[in-house]
Amino acid sequence: SFAAAAFFPALVLGVFWKRASKWGAVLGMVAGLGITVYYMVVNQAWLRGIFGVTQPVDLWFGILPISAGVFGVPLGVAAARWKDRWPDNLVRAIAIVAALFGPMPGSVAMEDPGYPDARNAFLIAGNRVLPVPVVEAGLQVDNLPPQTKLVYTTPSYQFPTSVTLTQDRRHALLDRAEAGGFVILEDEYEAELRNPDRLPALRALDRNERVIHVGSFSKTLSPGLRLGFMVAHPDIIREARAIRVVQFRHVPTVVQEAAAIFIAKGYFDSHLRALDAELGARREAMRTAVARHLPEFQIGPSRGGTALWLQGPAGFDVARFKHALLEHGVIVDSGEVFYQDGIAHGCLRLAFAAVPADRIAEGVAEMARALQG
Template sequence: MSSTTPRFLKLPEASSLSLRDQICEVVSAAIMSDALAYDRPLPSCRELAEQFSVSRNTVFAAYNRLVDLEFLVSRDRSGYFVNPQMALAQKPETDTRSALAEPVPCPVAFPASNLMPVVNPLDWNAYPYPFIYNQIDPDLFPVDGWRECTRQALGRRNLLDWASDSVESDSPRLVQQLRQRLLNTRGIYVEDDEILVTLGSQNALFLLGTIFAKFGKPIALEDPGFFGARNAFRLAGSELVGVPVDGDGLIPAEIPEGCQLIFTTPSHQFPTMVTMSQTRREELLEAAERRDFLIIEDDYEAEMNYVSKSSPSMRSMDRNGRVIYVGSLSKTLSPGIRLGFIVAHRDIIREARVARGVMMRHPPTIVQEIVALFFQLGHYDAHLRNIERRYKKRWHAMNNALSRHLGMLERTESEGGTSFWLTGPEGFDASALARRLRGKGVLIDRGQDYYLNCNDKRSFRLGFAYVPLSKLEQGIKIIADEVWALL
């Protein structure tokens, strides 16, 4: 029985996988889509190697990997065949999709959403100058340390630590490391039952919005502020009110009466990057006690200070259990790891843990164990020192470039972080600027997205964490040219 070389099998044009794994990907996809015959052998290693322009050993390794995964079976002197058991995993016997000329309309008509989606293109990293927030320089990621921790976590003796369902609990090792290696640097000393691990700060905010929505009271947010918090609280069903910010951060006197929660980013206000003054922090804490509201402190980029020492966290100043602290490893380690945490009164953590369990039980335990080892073996502290040095150079280079080329715009005073906030004069349209710059290979964050009512188009934000030091000034020059064209 001879094989036929299926010409529809093609390796992807761009893939980060090894050649062996690319072959595994295309063959397994063909099997799952029922595109390969069960009674005919697959192409020989030589045939497929010629078709893919790879070595025969690579195809041999891929086929044997698919045998291990039970996609294929090997028959002596006959070759490789699709595993008959795969037929059980195919689509149902009755499938009417092919008979439909037009796609079936959705039976539900959703109203217009008031959530703010991410507006940057999916291929943002293909642009020469991506001055956008929430991205890290992949060259700074400690691959060797991460690989070592992953290898140890995957060792058989650690299998029981992560392979079973931990229901609503977190990795004790990670909780310990968060307490000893991260929270204490912010002056926060708590017990294990006052910490909850989350899928990043966004998940933390949604959990908090969910458990407090039942009280039916508004949530106050900085305006401009973090649209991720706005989305989370809106999705949970809460009414939102904006509180203005100035050079000292959120203005406590502007908080409306009757609010249940106040969301703030005091270390580096998101997005203006100003640091809340000590006086304002004390004023906000006093107002929380006097007016009976709670404060959600998102300690955004607290580690990134290049002009002065970090300000104390509000949680460390709290004596009445009114500050809920939210942290994340996205900016210091990687957004893709998706780990964050909540620190709060144990009663709040208990409610949030139940809500988390209903939503998705718990963040992946294997990731928690890897991150715990990353802390425990000292990789996190070393990595943090490295990125602080690198980002400090970029921050000063960016600061100088902005002074030289964009002095016509107002810039908020900042002590660190990984971005800058600029505002044009009356009538200036930063959204139009963003559109013009995209055609020049430059991405910026338009400022209107950060306002509660999206009603101010004069501002924009420039993040520099992903842009190499050697390209910062040229990128700023391009921005300056387009700004002058709009003034």
């Protein structure tokens, strides 16, 4: 047990917090939110930290209002005890889970194409990673390899295709986990974003404590915060935090305090509404531009998320196209980084989270010119 050797508790995984005199301005530019609101929230948290009047904190679990229930509620993830929750950084949470399962026999089954950082985390920790195909309905549950010990999945917006795992497949995956005795790592990196096809999280459907649920504020609030969360059985939380304290100690409580204030005052909900509207406009602009300028490309079926997954025509040379795009000032993610075999399979991922809606058509038009040249 990792926990048996831990003398100090773990709190949350790392948050990058840049020192600056104008906190509101820095965070406002990073997150694209109102500077006044950010200045007020962060300044309040900072002053509380200086004068020792922060909210109740337990070094094992973080700011109690955060741990008690602000995470995961929209997807129905409600822990009966606040100790089932743990403020966390998403990528580091995956790495810690990978470390927990590394010494165990069996394989990690992972979506293919899938999130390369997660795959690398599992491999570095000594896990054997086996690919499982993804189709329009999500992970092909029937193709899970024998002797699976853990399944990694991104059900709401599969990374990178952005397809949604159907309700039937969610139940099938949970049934397979119970029958096969394996654990599911549910990565909901964009779950708070609006999804017309939104379904309950696997953790919300889980009746047998087979699901570890992790999420993040990186897509919805600010990538610079590096703040997310984990919801799991208390035994898993205990083991995970024991690894955490040895590696990273804890994040400054002022960061958690600022997040707690921002959520408690309702700013996060109003921000999400504005964010959903803006991302919806960018998504529609991207779809329209691709249909107009790149009609030979097939757009993936997703209706949400922050990127489009494109399938090129037969014989499409992704590497050559990507190199040509750089000369036109356009950067895309090509498929080889997502597939475990290192082959692009004619696929591209176009992200639009950082691109204004009125600039998207221009960028896609440049892609068309690069393709013709």
